[in-house]
Amino acid sequence: MAARKQLTFVTGNKNKLREVQQILEKTPSFPFEIVNRDLDVPEIQGTTQEVAIAKCRAAAKILNGPCLTEDTALSFHALSGLPGPYIKSFLSSLGHSGLNTLLDGFSDRSATAICTFAYCSSAEAEPILFEGRTEGKIVQPRGPSNFGWDPIIEIDGTGKTYAEMEAEEKNKLSHRYKALELLREYLTKQG
Ligand SMILES: O=c1[nH]c(=O)c2ncn([C@@H]3O[C@H](COP(=O)(O)OP(=O)(O)OP(=O)(O)O)[C@@H](O)[C@H]3O)c2[nH]1
Numbered sequence: 001m002a003a004r005k006q007l008t009f010v011t012g013n014k015n016k017l018r019e020v021q022q023i024l025e026k027t028p029s030f031p032f033e034i035v036n037r038d039l040d041v042p043e044i045q046g047t048t049q050e051v052a053i054a055k056c057r058a059a060a061k062i063l064n065g066p067c068l069t070e071d072t073a074l075s076f077h078a079l080s081g082l083p084g085p086y087i088k089s090f091l092s093s094l095g096h097s098g099l100n101t102l103l104d105g106f107s108d109r110s111a112t113a114i115c116t117f118a119y120c121s122s123a124e125a126e127p128i129l130f131e132g133r134t135e136g137k138i139v140q141p142r143g144p145s146n147f148g149w150d151p152i153i154e155i156d157g158t159g160k161t162y163a164e165m166e167a168e169e170k171n172k173l174s175h176r177y178k179a180l181e182l183l184r185e186y187l188t189k190q191g
């Protein structure tokens, strides 16, 4: 059997990489083998989509070829979508308890986890976006603190935070899984 073509996933986040690999192990029809490059790509300010597009363009230029990037946002509905794409610095500055405190005084603690993959087919190509969303609400931390804000989002209809789920369960309903499904459909059609 011919070896699958490789696609470079540019991320410095080992947890993202692990989940992508776990999800793709269960997706034999995914047309590429994913290889990782940990490049320091600047992230601009803007909407989740603008951040994802700029990140992928910059990575494709550095690699001088096709690449995949991913940007994750966590949007609090009571805060008109913030922290959104800025969740990384909010999390490192405020921690789980500070993120919870941001919502004190609001009755609405709902939030959307958004994963946006961006794919460039060449260094010059326009990035194409694939977005997955999973809804939940912000709660006091429950479950192991292995990955970012997993312990403080209780996923609608499950009664569990992402952190309380086995990897297999998270990977069947997560924002990342849904976005990867759309990417798989697109790449499969490209042949
Ligand atoms: O609990 C979580 N469950 C998840 O499923 C998840 N996915 C991402 N994150 C965190 O959200 C921020 C996104 O920022 P981000 O997209 O810029 O990622 P990053 O800078 O770590 O990696 P990358 O930009 O090199 O790919 C970072 O703090 C990530 O650790 C998650 N936390």
Ligand SMILES: [Mg+2]
Binding pocket: 043, 088
């Ligand atoms: Mg980043």
